[in-house]
Amino acid sequence: MNRVALGRSIPWTLVVFLIAVWVPALGSRYDTFLGTQIAIDALFVVSLNLLLGTTGLVSFGHAAYFGIGAYACGILMKTYGVPFVIAFPAAALIAAFFALIFGFFCVRLSALYFAMLTLAFAQIVWAICFKWNAVTGGDEGLPNIPYPKLDWISSLPGLGDLSIADEFYLLTILMVALSFAILRQVIRSPFGRMLTTIRDNPERAAFIGLNVRAYELAAFVVAGGFAGLAGALYGIFNRGAFADYVFWSKSAEVLIMTILGGINYFWGPPVGAFALVWLNQEITSYTQYWPFVLGVVLLVLLFGFPGGIVGGLVAGYERLRRMLRPRHA
Amino acid sequence: MAASFLFSQFVGGLTTAMFLFLIASGLSLVFGVMRVVNFAHGTFYMLGAYLAWQAVQWLSPTGENFWPAALLAALGIAVLGAVVERLLLRHLYGREELYQLLFTYALVLILGDAAKFIWGTGQLSVTRPPVLAASLHLFGAEVPLYNLFIMILGPLIALGGWLVLNRSGAGRLVRAASYDREMLDALGANVGTIYTGMFVVSAFLAGLSGALVTPIESVVPGMDVEIIVQAFIVVVIGGLGSFWGTFWGSVIYGQVLSFGILIFPGFSLFSVFALMAVILIIRPWGLFGRPIR
């Protein structure tokens, strides 16, 4: 079932990137705005899916590392005037460092206990962000994170004069595409293969000679680092870092995006991010009861399409192919 | 500092603790028996508060009929719990934990918005029941009678819960269900009924605590998310799935919060998170929990 050859040979990351590049030129200001948000969310959910779909770990506190990335990048850029080229990777490293510390304790427990422990640590991060006024701005957050210097994008041949939002969009999709390429490779690497064995059967994985906890911790750190990158981009995009980024409902939201798209496919979660952001902006024009709609979507998903959108599409495609193909084949 | 002030700080902490225990006990029971983390537990609590307010409006806005209103609210939430478990949650038992987690989160979203739709977004308020409106002068501190009532109710519920779990036939089945569902099935016990019963009891407790909080706190949207975080901390500190752990977790939470505010006023709520961090680092499975891996 999961061995569908469909599009295996197509470099999807490159294809999607090449399409996305045209958004500022062809779409409205609002399309670029949504595009930036979708791209960042896509990176966030793919980082989560390294745990969920690849390693089989349910993290209910992934927003912690997103938030840490946002604050780290924001504090470095705003308070200390560090340029983006340094602050951005630093945000990933700091998020990964926290993932290492928290993960060390979390991987000692399994299944639901693991999920609850990740949630508990995320809430501790939230409390720090919410209360440490001097550094994080507390309840008001850390507004006014400066945009990175991006004039060079406009000076590239053929791009013409772009607004800062367009430039940041292009930077974002470039960073997200690079991150996708790296994560895709990690999943296909022997390391990624080891993670899938842990997902399928941690007991057996230990008995082919894997230190399961160490591998889980490594996956946790990598996922945390990339969540940190997503957070760093989001802090700049949303013009500030706020304690809400770390709250448990944010962690739930990414989980919803991830399974909405389908955790068994690399491109499932980004599709989920796209669907949810799009749905949100459609729905909020009609009603203020967006949480209600989201809840109903979630119920339909849980009871009707546990494989998510991409899972459902692939299953449909498979059925169609079987119907169209002569029996004997 | 005079002892009377320490006493009143202690009493304040204990009131908070017993309220939290009323709420967290239901969360802990459902987790202990069914291995479901019910995020909607806080929402049941909030709906209990709204229902209590509504019932007070119907019965008597001046507050004499607070008690029947509170009971009515708790029963209403119990019924809601039964409906949710029978119609929806039970179809997810065989599935991965993630789906159950997200299911209860879907309830948070849907029921939270339903409450906004019905009762609006403003702040609602219920007056103290006249019987308990006064305060008692105790060791030089003013102790509101209503808080005293909560401080007595909490341990009573704890004791009652413990007796039912450990001294009754139904309790034995419930505990057995928490160890091995298949074995219980084989013994011919009806696990489905036990689960429904457990969920209903837990919803009742949530509804009751929501109703009982209305005379001291305001009823507002978002109080569900606020309380579930606190209940969650209590359960994690005490140890997931441990009933007494939840009780002592609440007591510790209340006192750390109360004295944290007295001693380090700048940090206020951070003290309990720091407590949680310390406990998780030493015992990730909580004070009374068992290490599982």
Add this chain to the structure above:
Amino acid sequence: MLDVRKLSKAFAGFVAVDAVSLAVETRQTTAVIGPNGAGKSTFFNLITGHLRPDSGQVLLDGRDITGTPPHRICRLGIGRSFQRTNIFTRLSVLENVQAALLAHRGRGHDFWSRSERFYRDEAEELLGSIGLAHQADSTAGTLAYGNQKQLELGIALASDPQVLLLDEPTAGMSATETREAMKLLERIAGERGLTLIFTEHDMEVVFSIAEKIAVLHQGRVLAKGTPAEVRADAEVRRVYLGERP
């Protein structure tokens, strides 16, 4: 080869394994038998590090490996199969074996290569030897039960073990399947010079291939010795063989 000395383990007061000793020679095939709940699986779990013994020692080639975590035990050359089939259900058959090879050879830290390029030929050869070559591309979870058991053996073999612990290798198989599986086991053990320790319900199987038998009862060793010795043991006849339906 493997020397187990006075191993004990209790769960909440209930003694599951009580001072069990067992010495196994290189290339010997040993069966551990006993009724349900006799402590066989616990005994295996103590050897392979899944459980930590309360007291006693496990020596591998004279080296103390008591309480070593499972992944290290595996590296030291003890392979194992589990009572409930333990394979990687969502990977392909080939990937299962490849993964085991990668893990065993310490390639798991590699982030920058493609996993499918490693040890393809070796994995295919191994699958050939256990008779699963034609299923290499199937998803492991979709295999028939017997084939899953074969695959589990393949995974265990990929770690190139000297000692192989098999917990009920033929559980749930038909008589013919059982015979074939045992034939395969004997052949592979012979080819690779393995030391086999297995638990089994089917006494026919046990007495046909075991060179040594240990009988566990209520956590204790009731009898030890050659099949003939065990068969002759009065105690064994009374509590165990007599109960056989």
Add this chain to the structure above:
Amino acid sequence: MRVRHVLALACAACVLAVLPAFAEGTIKIGFPIPLSGPAALYGVPILKGAQMAVADLNAKGGVLGRKLELLPRDSKASADEAVRLARELIIKDNADFLAGTLTSAEAPAVSTIAKENKIVFIAPSAKTASLTAPANLHPYIFRFASNTTTEGQAGAIIMSKWKDIKKVATIAPDYAYGRDAIASFVAEIKKLRPDIAIVDQQWPKLGEPDFTAFITAQMSKQPDAVFCDLYGGDFVTFVKQAMPLGYFTAIHNRLADGGEVGAVDVTEPLGANYPFGIWSDAYDPVIWPGHEPAAHKAWVQEMKDSLKSPYGSGWAIQGYSVILALAAGIEKAGSTNSDKVSKALVGLTFDTPAGKRSFNANHDADTGEFWGEMVKDPKYPFAIIKDPTYYNPEPVAVTD
């Protein structure tokens, strides 16, 4: 033929769909404001005041011949949400101006969005001095509210007249508004009454559901008087919990609260449970015996009708005035271009129901607060401000 018809129809449909966006339509004012949670107690009447002003102006033909359109959104008193909404209002809904936000967490965050998008933003209620401090000031931010400096000074001036107090405590929400107001109060009281000591400072979070521990902790320091900045629903909850603990008795009701808890919006829900005898303020006393301006009387009647509330609100005036100020600015600039409107607003004097106000060079309006003792009045089932006195201490130069 057919195909061409279909195409033509499709094109026409497209044009029709796009038309409203291009027409010289309404002047859109994005209005993020808390409509849920404890802060909604102030947010809702501010919005209603703004809607009233829009209706009044549109009835007179709008501004520059164009109608005004208000785009209200629930910011949930969260800075994060307010920023998100502000950007969506600008980018998606093409708002020409921003007004609104309630808290001093939301307004500075939205201010940065206004600056980036070069859109005038007028805050009706955020008081934090840092909003228009030199480091954060930019051409597009204006504040109609009084600021925390004024508020803290007003509180200190009132308290300095309570001769027998020696020990003072403070309690305020833990964010920019509370912190800045308390800082200003402490600085001023130390100047006015060097004999007074600050014995305790509590910082509950905004929207705290349980103040018990804060209350008992404060009582343990035995203050003679308290300067408080809890407001809205938080103050209602606070009073409900503090009364039975004997908090107000212990300080003999000597508490001054700068969070507009003298406004009807708070006094009405508390009714007879109000801690009578404390001092507080309101932007609009509504019940204003004595020297009430005539225009105000008429406006209050209109406001009560509009709010469908017998007692009205002390906050509607903020929403109402902000829209009037913006309209006056647009009128003077003769354009909806934010750069021009911004220039027009600086130094502009405009009418509000409580009298003339003007924006100074610091982009702050000279808005003060009406303070007074909260007393019982047989005519009303709740506390009212006795002799509302307008406090507007000289705005002090703010150093960041």
